[in-house]
Amino acid sequence: MTTLRLLQHRAEDGTRSVILAEGDAAHVLTGVASVRELALRAIEEGNSLAATARACGIGDAIDIAAEQAAGRLIAPIDHADDAHVLLTGTGLTHLGSAEGRNKMHQAAASGENVTDSMRMFLEGLEGGKPAEGQEGQQPEWFYKGDGSQLVGPGEALTMPSFAKDGGEEPELAGIYIIGNDGQPYRLGIALANEFSDHVTERHNYLWLAHSKLRQAALGAELLLGEVPEKIEGTSKIVRGGETIWEKPFLSGEGNMSHSFANLEHHHFKYDLFCRPGDIHIHFYGTATLSFSDGVQTEEGDVFEIAAAPFTLPLANPLARAAERAVTVKAL
Structure with missing residues (x-):
């Protein structure tokens, strides 16, 4: 096929x-x-x-x-006005995704010391794939920015000057458009690098919102039709022409604790996200991070993500933005 x-x-x-x-x-x-x-x-x-x-x-x-x-x-989707593109995502959605999160938070995952992340993961494992017509457990949700934060294949993923880290997150992204009647439509899925600041998040999980306000990259291909049950890919980091880290990653509902329908329900249940004409790029999450394996990325590193049935890989070099003064003037 x-x-x-x-x-x-x-x-x-x-x-x-x-x-x-x-x-x-x-x-x-x-x-x-x-x-x-x-x-x-x-x-x-x-x-x-x-x-x-x-x-x-x-x-x-x-x-x-x-x-x-x-x-x-x-990138396979955009809008003439960046303000009408919303980048959002959900975490702790994949089988095994709690392991890396708990490594970051350095807390026990049992008994009275169970972390909020592990609790949310277990709740998703139990209720993230509800029967048709029923409402499932809502996932962790985060906002990344508008269309100005979206980069395409080959473009640099640029972390802010104040970032503590620039780390890859290999995953799938759902691409949506809102019809004139407020109805969301899924156009398809794309290969994605959600890109986050894991050092900032590790310091305090309440800084997750800060760590996610970063750029994100989409692969060139928008895959149409039903999403494959299981997708297997490879994520690697290349430094100076040499691969310094490489690991397989898994996605698709067969490798997830939430169904796509459940993630979509808990995003588009908000009227705010059903504005006619808007584009939504929603990152479904991952369980594979080089950060969890102790890798510290450097400017110039290239993130490479590949997964069938996509035929083109997604590669983006890591860059850091120039420092700028932040001032607020009273009027």
Whole structure:
């Protein structure tokens, strides 16, 4: 069974286009310049995103690996106004994800000393996959920023000047759009590096909110259709051309303590997140971190994440922003 993917292309002169990839073949779609435009057309016509893409005219064949190497593939979703893109996520959603969190918090995971993280993980394990029609346990939830925080394949993940750490989080992200009637639609999923400051979080778990206000990266491919039950990938860090850390990571509902439907319910139950036209990028979580293995990242390190059925890897170098003065003036 071949996988259907959508990609966004930006030529050197700034011209935008959408690519439809199926198996090893990929073609430019005619008459559409963005995935968001295509999604809104699908909603208006009452068709699936895949059917709407197939109904477009087919342009030139394209080598997506070569285009990525040339830096001409961008994140597979965006909006002309960054304020209408929300980056959010959920943690402690994967089997085994509590282990790394408890290592960070350096607390026992049994008896009276059970951490809040372990308690939340166990509650999700018990109630994160409710039967259809029932409400399940709500997950941990966090906010990362708006569309200005989103980077694409090959772009630097830049931590703030004051960051204590810049660490990878290899996972899947759900891509959503809100229809004109306030109905959320899942367009598909993308490979993602959620990127966090684990040193800040380790100091005090109440600083989780601070640690998550960071950029995030999406792979070039938007995978359409039903999410595979199990996804297996590899996360590694390359320094000076040498791999200094590498580990497999698992995702998909078969490797999670929450269902996608439950995570979606507890995000979109808020009217705030059902504003027509908005784009939501929601990170589903991971159980694999180099930080949990004692790795200290450095500027210039390259995070590389790959997982089938995505055909293109996601690679982003680590950078640090220049220091800037923070002042507030009274009016």
